Amino acid sequence: QVHLVQSGLDLKWPGASVTISCRASGYIFSAFGLNWVRQAPGGGLEWMGWISPSNGRTGVAQKFQGKVTLTADKSTSTAYMEVRSLVSDDTAVYYCARDFAQSSVGLPAYWGQGSQVSVS
Amino acid sequence: EIVLTQSPGTLSLSPGERAILTCRASRPVPGNSFAWYQQKPGQAPRLLIYGTSSRATGIPARFSGSGSGTDFTLTIASLEPEDSAVYFCLHCVGLPCTFGQGTKLEI
Numbered sequence: 001q002v003h004l005v006q007s008g009l010d011l012k013w014p015g016a017s018v019t020i021s022c023r024a025s026g027y028i029f030s031a032f033g034l035n036w037v038r039q040a041p042g043g044g045l046e047w048m049g050w051i052s053p054s055n056g057r058t059g060v061a062q063k064f065q066g067k068v069t070l071t072a073d074k075s076t077s078t079a080y081m082e083v084r085s086l087v088s089d090d091t092a093v094y095y096c097a098r099d100f101a102q103s104s105v106g107l108p109a110y111w112g113q114g115s116q117v118s119v120s
Numbered sequence: 121e122i123v124l125t126q127s128p129g130t131l132s133l134s135p136g137e138r139a140i141l142t143c144r145a146s147r148p149v150p151g152n153s154f155a156w157y158q159q160k161p162g163q164a165p166r167l168l169i170y171g172t173s174s175r176a177t178g179i180p181a182r183f184s185g186s187g188s189g190t191d192f193t194l195t196i197a198s199l200e201p202e203d204s205a206v207y208f209c210l211h212c213v214g215l216p217c218t219f220g221q222g223t224k225l226e227i
Contacts, residue, residue: 044206108165
């Protein structure tokens with residue numbers, strides 16, 4: 001079955017960068033898009049971006065353009081998201097989530113366990 | 121960019137009652153771009169409804185979605201205690217995608 005395993009807790013100073021990983025298994029990695037979504041403490045879901053592992057095409061929410069870089073390594077079935085210039089408001093749980101279907105761009109259906117990033 | 125506004129912010133109901141959660145888009149959106157998620161504390165979100173009205177695999181029939189244009193609805197018929205959660209709507213046609221701010225459902 002579809003399984004997404006994310007990297008663990010990361011504690012960062014303000015101004016630093018963090019790279020979160022998302023290792024996929026149970027399906028053909030390059031066949032489905034991957035979304036990145038974050039959730040601040042007590043807050044709602046915030047869609048950040050999407051990547052097609054097959055060709056590296058990305059789409060990033062305007063709020064995060066210039067701050068976030070999405071990549072995918074087909075050889076290890078792992079996606080990465082780098083978040084730069086961290087501020088306290090970036091403290092959140094970051095999720096990767098696979099698209100529902102090959103034809104659905106940006107419909108997260110299978111979620112990782114979440115990666116906690118704390119900026120302080 | 122589309123803005124999704126969910127209402128009510130919090131809904132308190134009893135088991136067996138029906139819940140109606142709404143999501144309004146800032147401009148008309150295609151029905152195939154609309155989805156609903158359920159999130160319980162400490163858990164990742166779970167896809168409930170996609171394409172406005174299609175239930176995801178394993179989702180009970182008491183969950184249903186409807187709507188068109190700017191107004192979309194998630195209905196939970198005959199609430200169960202385990203339906204206590206926060207519910208989010210999502211719009212995504214092409215990119216970017218947008219979540220609503222969520223409705224907390226208390227049973």
